[in-house]
Amino acid sequence: MMKATVYVTIKQNVLDPQGTAVQGALHTLGFSEVEKVRIGKYLEVELDTNDRAEAETRVKAMCEKLFANTVVEDYRFELEG
Amino acid sequence: MMKATVYVTIKQNVLDPQGTAVQGALHTLGFSEVEKVRIGKYLEVELDTNDRAEAETRVKAMCEKLFANTVVEDYRFELEG
Numbered sequence: 001m002m003k004a005t006v007y008v009t010i011k012q013n014v015l016d017p018q019g020t021a022v023q024g025a026l027h028t029l030g031f032s033e034v035e036k037v038r039i040g041k042y043l044e045v046e047l048d049t050n051d052r053a054e055a056e057t058r059v060k061a062m063c064e065k066l067f068a069n070t071v072v073e074d075y076r077f078e079l080e081g
Numbered sequence: 082m083m084k085a086t087v088y089v090t091i092k093q094n095v096l097d098p099q100g101t102a103v104q105g106a107l108h109t110l111g112f113s114e115v116e117k118v119r120i121g122k123y124l125e126v127e128l129d130t131n132d133r134a135e136a137e138t139r140v141k142a143m144c145e146k147l148f149a150n151t152v153v154e155d156y157r158f159e160l161e162g
Contacts, residue, residue, distance in 0.1 A: 008123075025147060026147065029143075031142075033129045034143075035128065036127040038124070041120070041123060042121040044090075045118050058114065066103070
């Protein structure tokens with residue numbers, strides 16, 4: 001059993017309207033010191049394997065195929081267990 | 082300028098239908114070794130302050146008021162800068 005923690009973030013030069021909306025909400029709530037908000041995705045994936053190299057290959061494939069749109073998003077992940 | 086990285090996760094005993102849907106999609110794509118998927122939120126927040134203690138208090142307040150529904154979600158954050 002291995003656990004992968006995956007982070008998907010919007011690329012630096014791509015607009016993040018969801019982040020802008022959250023920033024607006026924070027300003028409305030009085031958090032005027034907030035200068036920028038970027039929103040990403042966070043996933044925890046449990047895999048039925050003990051082979052770390054295989055898990056790495058498989059999670060990379062999941063990121064490329066499903067989790068991230070690599071045109072506008074970056075991803076990274078950590079494996080444990 | 083400080084940067085906070087915020088992670089919001091669904092509490093352990095709370096159902097995660099979005100995670101279940103993603104797990105189903107992974108199985109359809111051939112990733113049959115995936116046993117569980119939990120989905121959370123990931124936010125990067127830039128604050129116009131250099132006071133770490135103040136930033137910590139403020140980000141905690143943002144999490145409680147906006148980022149997390151503390152009835153069903155947990156949150157944690159890291160500060161840097």
